[in-house]
Amino acid sequence: MRLLIIEDDREAVAYLVKAFREAGHVADHAADGLDGYALAREGAYDVLIVDRMLPKLDGLSLIRSLRxxxxxTPVLILSALGQVDDRVKGLRAGGDDYLPKPYAFSELLARAEVLARRGGIASGTAEPTAYRVGELELDRLSHRVHRAGREVALQPREFRLLEYLMRHAGQVVTRTMLLEHVWDYHFDPQTNVIDVHVSRLRAKLDKGFPQALIHTVRGAGYMIRADEPRAP
Known part of the structure; x- marks a missing residue:
């Protein structure tokens, strides 16, 4: 899920960006309504999280302009104004959901995931909730992975890496693609971060199994595929 958070509270933004990324999602940020409006129009986001009180262009005006x-793009409004009339104004301005402050991140995450699924279904671009490659299964909703019925415990970044590989099963995934979609980097940090994570993921997926699933394509990147067992 790719989100745009339009919020001027720096501490709140830092917390949300970190929390969403730890949950395996990509989160961009705009600090005022005008920048948020420009990014929302140009970027391909699954959900917009918009604070109601913003400098330069308030949240409700921003949403009306987008509509x-x-x-x-589905919009979740965050606001310290939580009375019924405030929520009604937010929804009538074009918001899809309204969450009063203070809130629990777990609820914000659940609401954002619901909006992303609804938006995908409405546009005909909804992603599957699960992926399967051979005997390997990944459930995006429960964040659980199984191989041949055995659960594989993954860290959030490992889960996100595997999800991206499985989404492109049978295709070569380049280093640049992984940096942009899994690490949210638009440059090469000149580290072996990808190699390290792929190595750890391989060790977890292949432990106890004779067949490797993630393959290195020399000079190109990586590919996940389930090779047919060799004939005796």
Whole structure:
């Protein structure tokens, strides 16, 4: 899930960006309404999280402008104004959900995931909730992975890496693709971070199994595939 958080509270933004990334999602940030409006129009986001009180362009005006421009990305409004009339105004402005402050991140995450699924279904681009490659299964909703019925415990970054590989099963995934979609880097940090994580993921997936699933494509990147067993 790729989110845009439009919020001017630096501490709140730092917390949300970190929490969403730890949950395996990509989170971008805009500090005022005008920047948020520009990013929301140009970027491909699954969900917009918009604070109601923003500098330069308030949250409700931002949402109205997006809807006037036929931007249909689901919007979750965050606000310290939590009375019924406030929520109604937010929804009538074009918001899809309204969460009063203070809130629990677990609830915010669940609401954002629901909006992302609804948005995907409405646009006909909904991603599957599970992936399967041979005997390997990944459930995006429960964040659980099994190989041949045995659960494989993964860290959030490992889960996100595996999800991206499985989404492109049978295709070569380049280093640049992984940096941009798993690490959210738009440059090469000149580290072996990808090699290290792929190595750890391989060790967890292949432990106790004779067949490797993640393959290195020399000079290109990585590929996940389930090779047919060799004939005796």
């Amino acid at each position: 006037e421009q036929a931007v249909a």
